[in-house]
Amino acid sequence: MSTQSFKNVDAKNGRHASSPTTMILRNVAIRHGRSALAAPLRRSFLRSLTTTTDTLTRETDALQHSVHNHLKETHSIEANINQLNITQTFVPPSDAGEPSDSIKSDYASQQRLNKRTGKLGSAVEKGYVPDALVRNPPKPADVTLELLMASQSHLGHSTSLWNPANQRYIFGIRQGIHIISLEETAAHLRRAAKVVEGVAYHGGLILFVGTRAGQGPAIVKAARLTKGCHLFERWIPGSITNGDQILAKCDIKVVDKDDVEITAGFEDKIADWKALKPDLVVCLNPLENYIMLHECGLNNIPTIGVIDTDADPTWVTYPIPANDDSLRCIQVIAGVLGRAGQEGQRRRLEAAKTGEVTWLPPPGLGSPETSEDKKAAANKVKGVSPIAGEIAPGQSSGQHMDDLDDEL
Amino acid sequence: MASRSISPGGALLRASRVFSIPPPLQPPASDMSSTGGFNSDTSTLPHPIHMSITTPQSSLAKGDWGLKRALPLRSTTKSSTPVIRIKKMDTFEHITEFGSAADHTLSLQKWLEMGIPLTTPQMRESTQSHLDTPGKSVFEDAIDTTATAEGTGLTEIDARWKFNGPWLAGQTQGEFNAYVQKEVRKRKLDFHKFLRGACSVALAKERREQRASSEGVDEVELNPPAEDVTDEQFKDYVKSLRQDWTELYRHIRTFLDLPPASSAKSAADPISELLLFKPLSPYSQEQDTSVSSSPYRDSGPPKTHPSAGLSYSRTNSTLFNHPVFGPQSSKSPIDARIISPKGAANGSTYLGVGGFVTSTPYKDESYRFKRGGRTSTPVPMVPGLVNIEPDKVGGSKVYVQPKSATVNPKGMVILAVDSAEMGAVDVKEGNTDYVPPPPPTITRGVSPSGFSRTLQRDGAGARDFGLSN
Numbered sequence: 001m002s003t004q005s006f007k008n009v010d011a012k013n014g015r016h017a018s019s020p021t022t023m024i025l026r027n028v029a030i031r032h033g034r035s036a037l038a039a040p041l042r043r044s045f046l047r048s049l050t051t052t053t054d055t056l057t058r059e060t061d062a063l064q065h066s067v068h069n070h071l072k073e074t075h076s077i078e079a080n081i082n083q084l085n086i087t088q089t090f091v092p093p094s095d096a097g098e099p100s101d102s103i104k105s106d107y108a109s110q111q112r113l114n115k116r117t118g119k120l121g122s123a124v125e126k127g128y129v130p131d132a133l134v135r136n137p138p139k140p141a142d143v144t145l146e147l148l149m150a151s152q153s154h155l156g157h158s159t160s161l162w163n164p165a166n167q168r169y170i171f172g173i174r175q176g177i178h179i180i181s182l183e184e185t186a187a188h189l190r191r192a193a194k195v196v197e198g199v200a201y202h203g204g205l206i207l208f209v210g211t212r213a214g215q216g217p218a219i220v221k222a223a224r225l226t227k228g229c230h231l232f233e234r235w236i237p238g239s240i241t242n243g244d245q246i247l248a249k250c251d252i253k254v255v256d257k258d259d260v261e262i263t264a265g266f267e268d269k270i271a272d273w274k275a276l277k278p279d280l281v282v283c284l285n286p287l288e289n290y291i292m293l294h295e296c297g298l299n300n301i302p303t304i305g306v307i308d309t310d311a312d313p314t315w316v317t318y319p320i321p322a323n324d325d326s327l328r329c330i331q332v333i334a335g336v337l338g339r340a341g342q343e344g345q346r347r348r349l350e351a352a353k354t355g356e357v358t359w360l361p362p363p364g365l366g367s368p369e370t371s372e373d374k375k376a377a378a379n380k381v382k383g384v385s386p387i388a389g390e391i392a393p394g395q396s397s398g399q400h401m402d403d404l405d406d407e408l
Numbered sequence: 409m410a411s412r413s414i415s416p417g418g419a420l421l422r423a424s425r426v427f428s429i430p431p432p433l434q435p436p437a438s439d440m441s442s443t444g445g446f447n448s449d450t451s452t453l454p455h456p457i458h459m460s461i462t463t464p465q466s467s468l469a470k471g472d473w474g475l476k477r478a479l480p481l482r483s484t485t486k487s488s489t490p491v492i493r494i495k496k497m498d499t500f501e502h503i504t505e506f507g508s509a510a511d512h513t514l515s516l517q518k519w520l521e522m523g524i525p526l527t528t529p530q531m532r533e534s535t536q537s538h539l540d541t542p543g544k545s546v547f548e549d550a551i552d553t554t555a556t557a558e559g560t561g562l563t564e565i566d567a568r569w570k571f572n573g574p575w576l577a578g579q580t581q582g583e584f585n586a587y588v589q590k591e592v593r594k595r596k597l598d599f600h601k602f603l604r605g606a607c608s609v610a611l612a613k614e615r616r617e618q619r620a621s622s623e624g625v626d627e628v629e630l631n632p633p634a635e636d637v638t639d640e641q642f643k644d645y646v647k648s649l650r651q652d653w654t655e656l657y658r659h660i661r662t663f664l665d666l667p668p669a670s671s672a673k674s675a676a677d678p679i680s681e682l683l684l685f686k687p688l689s690p691y692s693q694e695q696d697t698s699v700s701s702s703p704y705r706d707s708g709p710p711k712t713h714p715s716a717g718l719s720y721s722r723t724n725s726t727l728f729n730h731p732v733f734g735p736q737s738s739k740s741p742i743d744a745r746i747i748s749p750k751g752a753a754n755g756s757t758y759l760g761v762g763g764f765v766t767s768t769p770y771k772d773e774s775y776r777f778k779r780g781g782r783t784s785t786p787v788p789m790v791p792g793l794v795n796i797e798p799d800k801v802g803g804s805k806v807y808v809q810p811k812s813a814t815v816n817p818k819g820m821v822i823l824a825v826d827s828a829e830m831g832a833v834d835v836k837e838g839n840t841d842y843v844p845p846p847p848p849t850i851t852r853g854v855s856p857s858g859f860s861r862t863l864q865r866d867g868a869g870a871r872d873f874g875l876s877n
Contacts, residue, residue, distance in 0.1 A: 127466075128464060128466060128467075129466070130466045130467055130469075130470050130472065131470075145416060145417050145420050146420065149417075149420050149421065149424055152426075152474060152475070152476065154417075154421060155426065155475070155476040155497065155498075156498075157476075157498050157502070158496075158497075158498040158499055158500060160500050161498075161500060161502070171417070171418065171421070174426075174427060175426075175429065175431075175497045176496060176497055176498065177476065177497045177498045179421065181415075181417055182416075182417030182420060182421065183415060183416070183417045214478070323476065323477075325476055325477035325478075325502075326472075326475075326476065326477055326478070327470070327471075327472070327478055328472060
């Protein structure tokens with residue numbers, strides 16, 4: 001079968017194909033085998049434009065030869081099938097002619113072009129990414145006056161909203177609002193970062209609170225860095241003062257000095273352990289969270305707060321005078337504190353590797369119960385004289401409690 | 409006192425963008441007329457009084473405008489022109505007051521597209537022909553100055569556009585009284601000192617004239633310092649000034665740095681000038697006719713730079729280079745909206761050109777209602793100029809060619825337009841292949857600029873839908 005005849009048959013059947021299509025589909029696979037079931041050959045328009053036709057015909061020839069050989073092999077079957085009336089006039093629908101491996105060559109030529117011209121032209125610098133402060137927050141060492149100014153930390157409230165207790169943080173009045181001194185903000189932010197780092201180093205539990213719209217991502221990121229907790233919805237009043245009721249269903253876990261959870265030995269004690277309280281609270285909008293700050297005050301929990309010119313700095317232990325309305329400013333402050341906590345945690349775990357435990361277990365937790373202890377306790381209940389059990393001073397006596405995020 | 413040292417944060421704040429937002433200007437006063445204006449709180453002001461602020465697209469999506477707080481997304485992101493003006497950075501209600509500044513921003517953009525350079529205001533020397541005189545660019549070196557070197561002539565001093573004193577001709581009586589009582593009265597002693605200096609100069613001049621007759625004056629006496637002027641001499645000098653008003657006015661002007669006043673010679677109406685002109689004193693009759701060369705003497709000095717930042721081009725002599733047809737004799741015409749036909753408001757017709765209101769071209773016959781009896785040619789009126797065309801979608805429009813523009817001391821843009829050339833309109837609309845039907849019988853007196861394209865559009869029937877622009 002020559003190329004010419006093949007094409008003629010193809011064209012002829014293109015015209016006739018409308019008659020019994022549904023009937024003959026069953027036979028198609030038998031008669032034409034692989035060539036019928038294979039995906040139609042893709043025609044590259046780019047290639048048909050750019051290359052001469054002789055390569056195409058050569059490729060077509062080669063393919064048809066292989067089809068021809070294949071037909072020869074299946075000739076015996078075909079002879080039988082050709083007895084059927086329907087199959088005699090049928091030729092499979094296929095994309096006519098010019099199969100090619102243009103994709104491969106196109107890809108190669110594109111690679112060649114890239115290699116040759118890739119280094120030409122100007123280098124496009126990275127543009128401004130709005131949430132870069134959340135993704136990669138600045139460290140306390142990165143805090144500069146420029147960064148604070150760029151994040152609008154200096155813009156206070158209208159002068160008619162002023163709380164005079166903030167006078168020492170205020171630089172002046174401009175455009176009807178108080179301007180917070182950048183130096184004051186930077187100094188107080190660094191001090192707060194030190195506090196967070198210290199609390200994290202000594203194994204404290206840090207709670208980040210920011211309940212305004214849009215503060216969530218920054219809060220969560222900071223809490224994740226410090227391995228603490230976050231709150232971006234409403235503070236349930238009494239979560240500290242009445243935590244045993246409100247947080248009753250929350251989980252508590254015991255960890256060793258390397259933050260590995262101790263699963264066995266504390267089940268009974270944990271079951272009736274009272275709700276945890278944070279060791280440091282970072283509040284990014286103190287005005288809306290007065291109740292929480294008050295509860296912290298009742299429980300001697302230190303607090304860090306972003307104090308705008310209309311807020312009362314005495315509500316928090318460590319004020320950071322800054323603009324609490326700008327999301328960028330909140331992201332910078334939360335990010336810096338988060339990075340500080342991250343550094344504290346890193347130092348704590350590093351010290352734990354050398355055997356130094358930087359924190360004390362909560363009083364009353366004691367050592368993990370072993371099976372002997374339980375037996376002894378059971379015997380004691382029964383009235384049997386207790387077996388003198390020796391509790392070795394366990395190396396893993398340290399424990400660290402970590403709230404889960406959904407607790408609050 | 410030495411300059412106060414600034415803290416690093418203070419220096420940063422001073423250079424910040426928020427601090428560089430200028431305080432808003434006073435809103436332009438409404439007309440002092442009893443006819444009742446068309447004032448509205450929400451209308452576009454004749455000139456912007458707030459700075460326009462915009463933000464990158466990525467920050468806009470977050471509401472971050474670099475202000476006290478993020479602006480609400482609902483009202484800022486839906487606009488296709490996200491440009492705002494800040495009215496208050498923070499208020500008692502904890503909100504940032506802002507509004508859209510798209511009106512003036514887009515007007516400026518349209519103005520720049522039209523490319524009209526700004527010229528000095530027209531003088532009042534002649535009655536009607538001034539409308540034809542080519543304007544002088546406000547950027548000419550001779551008049552674009554605010555300060556002059558010591559000892560420059562009166563002409564150069566007059567040619568400035570900025571003066572310390574007010575323009576007395578534009579003041580009301582109350583304003584003038586307030587100025588005299590609050591500003592001038594305080595400076596009486598300074599003026600005496602100034603006059604002593606002037607007296608010494610006058611004396612020196614007198615002596616120089618004496619020397620011309622008799623050679624007996626030494627150098628020291630030629631230039632006596634102001635302290636050497638005796639009280640007697642000073643009193644005599646003041647007496648002489650009381651007689652010589654022109655000289656006194658010259659001193660007062662120099663002392664208070666007053667802008668030049670429009671001279672009586674250049675009154676608008678020569679007839680009234682003839683009727684009212686009476687010589688006041690034999691002294692002043694001659695010198696009072698000296699006319700200042702300042703282009704702002706009739707309109708008053710401008711509040712800002714006379715270009716008002718609208719355009720920085722010096723000339724209108726530029727060619728429009730069409731991509732297909734090449735350089736064109738006239739620029740691309742502007743589609744103007746007929747905002748006030750003859751039948752509407754108070755009888756005068758107005759066009760809106762790129763957001764600026766202007767009157768109709770005065771030269772073109774097709775805009776003129778009163779035809780001269782002699783040349784009563786059947787030049788058709790611009791459709792929509794006589795009456796409102798309610799069936800026209802988008803309103804009546806007509807092509808015009810901006811000619812010149814100036815900014816008056818009130819901050820309003822005074823734009824002058826011509827009617828567009830027919831060929832330019834064809835090029836603009838892409839109708840160069842279209843052969844117009846023979847024009848209606850035009851005999852004589854038709855302005856050479858011809859009539860605009862709208863005539864042919866009338867004949868085109870179906871295409872006349874106001875949407876073809």
